[in-house]
Amino acid sequence: MKVAFFVQGRDVTAKYVALATKRLEALEVDHAGTNVSAPGVTHVVASLFAREAPVGLDKDVQIVTLAWLQYVVSKQGHEPSELTAEMDWRRCKAMQRNGAPDGEGQVKSAGADFQAWVEMRLSGNTSTSADGRRIPSRYLQRCNAFVLRGKYLGLADFPPSEIPRHDAQPSKKRKRYDAHQGYACFKSGTIAVQPNLNEHLTNAFQPLVDYYEIFNDEEWRKVSFKRVIDLLRSLKFKVTSADQLRSYRGIGPKVFAMIDEALRTGYITRAKEVWKSDAAVSLRDLQRVHGIGATVARDLHKRGIRSVAELREHKELLNSVQLIGLEYLDDIEQRIPRAETGAIGKFVEDTARALWPSKALAVETCGSYRRGKSSSGDVDVILTTPDQAGCPPLADLIAELHARKFIAADLTQPKDQLPVNRQGQVARKQTYMGICKLPGYKVHRRLDVKFYPREQFPFALLYFTGNDHFNRSMRNFAKRKGWSMSDEGIFSAQRQRSERIAKASRPVDTHFRTEKDVFDWLGFPYKHPTERNCYDVTFA
DNA sequence: GGGCAAATACTG
DNA sequence: CAGTAT
DNA sequence: GCCC
Numbered sequence: 001m002k003v004a005f006f007v008q009g010r011d012v013t014a015k016y017v018a019l020a021t022k023r024l025e026a027l028e029v030d031h032a033g034t035n036v037s038a039p040g041v042t043h044v045v046a047s048l049f050a051r052e053a054p055v056g057l058d059k060d061v062q063i064v065t066l067a068w069l070q071y072v073v074s075k076q077g078h079e080p081s082e083l084t085a086e087m088d089w090r091r092c093k094a095m096q097r098n099g100a101p102d103g104e105g106q107v108k109s110a111g112a113d114f115q116a117w118v119e120m121r122l123s124g125n126t127s128t129s130a131d132g133r134r135i136p137s138r139y140l141q142r143c144n145a146f147v148l149r150g151k152y153l154g155l156a157d158f159p160p161s162e163i164p165r166h167d168a169q170p171s172k173k174r175k176r177y178d179a180h181q182g183y184a185c186f187k188s189g190t191i192a193v194q195p196n197l198n199e200h201l202t203n204a205f206q207p208l209v210d211y212y213e214i215f216n217d218e219e220w221r222k223v224s225f226k227r228v229i230d231l232l233r234s235l236k237f238k239v240t241s242a243d244q245l246r247s248y249r250g251i252g253p254k255v256f257a258m259i260d261e262a263l264r265t266g267y268i269t270r271a272k273e274v275w276k277s278d279a280a281v282s283l284r285d286l287q288r289v290h291g292i293g294a295t296v297a298r299d300l301h302k303r304g305i306r307s308v309a310e311l312r313e314h315k316e317l318l319n320s321v322q323l324i325g326l327e328y329l330d331d332i333e334q335r336i337p338r339a340e341t342g343a344i345g346k347f348v349e350d351t352a353r354a355l356w357p358s359k360a361l362a363v364e365t366c367g368s369y370r371r372g373k374s375s376s377g378d379v380d381v382i383l384t385t386p387d388q389a390g391c392p393p394l395a396d397l398i399a400e401l402h403a404r405k406f407i408a409a410d411l412t413q414p415k416d417q418l419p420v421n422r423q424g425q426v427a428r429k430q431t432y433m434g435i436c437k438l439p440g441y442k443v444h445r446r447l448d449v450k451f452y453p454r455e456q457f458p459f460a461l462l463y464f465t466g467n468d469h470f471n472r473s474m475r476n477f478a479k480r481k482g483w484s485m486s487d488e489g490i491f492s493a494q495r496q497r498s499e500r501i502a503k504a505s506r507p508v509d510t511h512f513r514t515e516k517d518v519f520d521w522l523g524f525p526y527k528h529p530t531e532r533n534c535y536d537v538t539f540a
Numbered sequence: 541g542g543g544c545a546a547a548t549a550c551t552g
Numbered sequence: 553c554a555g556t557a558t
Numbered sequence: 559g560c561c562c
């Protein structure tokens with residue numbers, strides 16, 4: 001087994017790489033350097049988040065990290081192919097400053113306890129490690145805090161908007177919602193240390209999701225299958241009998257039978273049947289191209305184009321967006337290692353700060369990156385300024401990114417003029433989609449950049465951090481309470497088309513400065529981004 | 541049998 | 553406006 | 559496809 005690790009840092013990257021390398025060598029660990037994965041080999045990703053960390057590692061963090069690596073290495077037979085741990089440096093520092101509950105002496109023993117804690121998390125227990133050893137509760141909390149809390153409380157230090165924009169009224173009382181059971185967003189997630197113990201089942205279901213993905217109808221059937229996969233992925237035990245899942249939400253009679261079949265035979269007949277159609281295979285292949293959806297794929301198929309390979313011979317059938325999608329198809333399909341996602345986000349951020357040196361800017365790389373995942377499909381960067389005079393034109397930033405040879409192609413042309421949204425407000429949201437490549441890198445990546453007005457930013461953060469189940473669940477919850485929530489804010493749901501503008505323009509003194517404000521206001525517990533891998537985790 | 545999240549932006 | 557995408 |  002190889003340990004692949006990468007180090008995410010700003011100005012200290014080289015230092016941390018050297019440190020981590022040295023440590024692994026001292027442990028006689030076969031390591032694969034930064035950001036390397038060895039195909040076919042179980043590999044472990046230890047991401048050491050060094051954002052804003054001071055130069056040099058704090059001692060307690062070193063010990064914890066070291067113990068974690070030792071643990072991982074000793075766990076060679078372990079099934080998970082990917083483990084991630086996140087260390088929150090600022091929190092460490094704060095604890096040090098304010099006095100960690102354990103005190104100085106305890107820090108030295110943190111290694112063993114941390115190991116036990118990781119073991120506990122993997123085994124699904126909540127207070128004892130796999131071997132039954134109790135973990136000191138104060139240390140337990142501290143470990144959870146290390147990994148689950150901290151950094152993403154968001155924009156507390158960032159100047160708030162001056163103009164409140166939300167017409168909704170806060171919850172009068174903090175009710176206890178028994179109905180929470182059904183909401184994915186209420187289930188506390190866990191860290192990315194969560195492995196998929198049910199690949200044997202998720203692999204069997206994936207073809208069904210893929211199949212319903214390529215048509216426009218049957219959206220809900222697709223969603224249901226997708227939910228099943230994410231539910232299975234979230235379980236902390238390996239399913240050996242369908243009966244174990246009988247009581248789970250989302251497992252109905254059909255799916256139950258399929259799980260049963262998959263466990264007995266190793267596959268789902270239905271999933272095999274649907275892919276026997278050549279047409280389905282063709283449609284799926286054509287839709288790999290950005291800009292080609294169900295309808296276009298069907299048209300192309302009618303014209304005799306049956307694959308991407310054949311499409312390359314008939315580029316005259318494509319529009320400008322689809323042409324770019326085709327050109328960069330092979331690159332775009334590749335997953336982006338976490339370190340590179342971070343570097344791309346940083347490139348955009350650095351460019352923006354250099355372009356607008358006098359602006360206070362908040363810049364966040366969202367998506368699965370922000371949820372702590374070790375790889376991403378694309379990079380999603382959103383920005384805001386506290387300046388109500390308006391965000392500077394996103395087009396200027398894109399032009400600068402072009403000038404720096406960072407952007408290779410545009411999928412959209414950002415416009416200066418800003419349309420009026422349904423609430424009758426000028427939507428100062430600006431969006432861009434394109435293809436980028438870091439200097440010195442080989443592979444092109446999908447990049448989205450968005451500029452949001454300050455008062456919408458917490459909602460934008462929520463939306464673009466996801467995941468999809470989390471968003472839908474949270475919005476469903478808001479809706480049942482009479483609100484309608486989007487990436488721009490929260491509004492009254494009962495509002496009629498005609499009265500939309502009037503109501504929405506009635507300002508209420510409701511400020512949402514951070515994501516946490518939104519959680520608080522709706523009346524449910526804050527979820528750190530890494531806890532929003534809903535159905536990446538469920539609780540018993 | 542209805543609901544399942546939600547609204548905007550771009551292309552042609 | 554339909555289709556695609558976020 | 560599942561839930562109420």
